[in-house]
Amino acid sequence: MADFLSSLRAEWLPGRVQARRDLLAGIVVALALIPEAIGFSIIAGVDPRVGLYASVTIAMVIALLGGRPAMISAATAAVAVVVTPLVRDHGLSYLFAATVLMGLFQIIAGLIRLDLLMQFVSRSVITGFVNALAILIFMAQLPQFTGVTWETYAMVGGGLAIIYLFPRLTKAVPSPLVAILVLAGLSIWLGLPVRTVADMGHLPEGLPSFALPSVPLTLETLQIILPYSLTMAAVGLLESMLTAQIVDDMTDSEGDRRRECMGQGGANIVAALFGGMGGCAMIGQTVINVSSGGRSRLSTFTAGAFLLFLLAVLGPWVGRIPMPALVAVMVMVSIGTFSWNSIPNLRRHPPTSSIVMLVTVFVVVATRDLSKGVLAGVLLSGIFFAAKVRRMFAVERSEADGHAVYRVTGQLFFASVDRFAAAFRGEEPARRVTIDVSAAHFWDISAVGALDRIVARLRGNGTEVEVIGYNRASADLIDRFALHDRTGVETGAIPH
Structure with missing residues (x-):
């Protein structure tokens, strides 16, 4: 009991200095979640509030149930892409039902220890996954540079300058938060002609409400949602387990993979019951959180709670945040996520390891599907290993x-x-x-x-x-x- 209380205290009450860092890091993440959640809602073909409510509930619930402190989970593109045909053909209620079933599958996966399959993912595959995700994060920002004014480019450059130079003055406040606040103030004060968060989609008003999915409880419904739920569960767990490994490396600590599997399932079930879509761990926002000083569950919970506060109370002001400020943060994330050592390591590492890494990157970037890239890397690693043992x-x-x-x-x-x-x-x-x-x-x-x-x-x-x-x-x-x-x-x- 004493060990449990000590662990709980370390995960939620890490001390005054660390608690301040966690709170500030969570605020930065909450701001960065808004355009992402709206964009993923558009991909899935649903109202922006579905993605935003999902991000609120998943972040808050995973902080309580998850096995990897400081990791951020919310609505993601990986899941949004999967459910697009389901929403188009059957409607929003079937999406909620499929998300509930997705969560049940993830809980079962944790109970039967499917998290142990991560032992078969080589370091080369993980490096390829990280590099591919960094490339995709950067590519996702490119539309924000088309058909825009010169002020947009200037604000992105200024935002990057603040992000990288402000820590030389002080690290008490996360530099991405400073960049967002400074650029938002300048944009509103000067009335700069730049895109804002409100241009991405309508922000919801009020709090999410509890409701069961309004679908008939029949075998036909199960046949419709089962393939989507299985795919969503698999993709969500794969991305979450890989992200957890990255956080382990960044923080030199170890999370509980089994608990994370079941926590993801519980978070997705709650998200669906409060009008949200499915989600999983987000490496971009997780890197923002850890880079900003987040280390405990408090930072993850703060991200969800502050996002809810922004939507419910400060919606009109949030809508005026300039997109160049958030683009600058995401560009920083892509730069920080990419494993730059992997480039000179192409010559130093064994050729088979380099090939696995490059194939993983190529497949992920070409298909925009993280699961396909990881699967290709794992299969290729297995083939190379078998060939090596054979020799x-x-x-x-x-x-x-x-x-x-x-x-x-x-x-x-x-x-x-x-x-x-x-x-x-x-x-x-x-x-x-x-x-x-x-x-x-x-x-x-x-x-x-x-x-x-x-x-x-x-x-x-x-x-x-x-x-x-x-x-x-x-x-x-x-x-x-x-x-x-x-x-x-x-x-x-x-x-x-």
């Missing part, structure tokens, strides 16, 4: 007085069985053959089948065959699946 396999043959000894070294699995079989072809037949596998390991039924075929062929030619040196795990596999031999390990007849 580490060897069979050496020695013969004396009609007795041939084959010493097998390395890992026997589906990718190396062809080399294993080839070592026994084209050799002069011997009266007696010993296959020594004491330096080898059998991993799958492909390896067992290869050994089976070799033993059967040699015995068919009248050769006496003995296999020695099984380790315990290999012996268990052979005893279960081999057709021609038992290992004899359990009786002690064969050394291991």
Whole structure:
């Protein structure tokens, strides 16, 4: 109990100095969430309030239930792209129902420990994911530079100057917040001809209200929403787990992946019940939060709570915030997110690692789909790993007085069985053959089948065959699946 209370205190009451940093970081994030949420609502084909309410509820609930302090979750493009056909063909109520089911799937994923699949995502894939996301964040700002006045370019430049130079004066206040306030003040005072947040879409008035999705509880409804819910859940968890890994690296700490999975599910269910769309972790806003000093759950909760305050109380003033100020912040995020060391590392790292990273970046940027890029990177990593292990396999043959000894070294699995079989072809037949596998390991039924075929062929030619040196795990596999031999390990007849 004492440990729990100590952990709770560290996550919510980190001390006066850190609490101030968390509060200020949350305010910066709240301002940066507004244009993003509106833009994602437009992508999904819904009213801006659906994305904004989702960002409010998801951020506040994930602060309570999530497993990674300081990570920001809200409405995201990854989920918005998935639900566009559902909204178009069936309407908003089916989106809410699909989001509830999405949350249930994510809770189940946490219960059955699907978060452990992150162990199979290599560092090269994570680096590619980060770089691709940085590129996409920057590309998303480009429309704000088309058909605009020179004042827009000047404000973006000025905003970047404040962001990077103000910390030399003091770090007590996050420089992105200073940039937004200064540029907003100048824009309103001088009446500059620049785009504002209100130009992105109508800001909602009042608070979100609780309501169950108005859809018929039938099998037909389930058939409609099930494919969307599964996809939303998978994409949301994938992006959240990768973002959590990035926050771990940035803060030199470790979150609870399982709790994060279930927390994401709970947050999405609450979002749907309060008129919001689904969402997940946001790497851009998370980087803003951590870079601004956010470290505890307080910063995440503040982001959602302050966004709600802005919408409910200061809506007209929020609408007057100039977009160039927010563009400057997001450009800073893209620069800070990109792994610049990965460029010189292309020559220093193994070629296979560099290829995996570049393929991940290319697929994500080309498809605008983070899940496809990560999947491509993981598959390519697996292929390269299997090929590397395959090359580490060897069979050496020695013969004396009609007795041939084959010493097998390395890992026997589906990718190396062809080399294993080839070592026994084209050799002069011997009266007696010993296959020594004491330096080898059998991993799958492909390896067992290869050994089976070799033993059967040699015995068919009248050769006496003995296999020695099984380790315990290999012996268990052979005893279960081999057709021609038992290992004899359990009786002690064969050394291991």
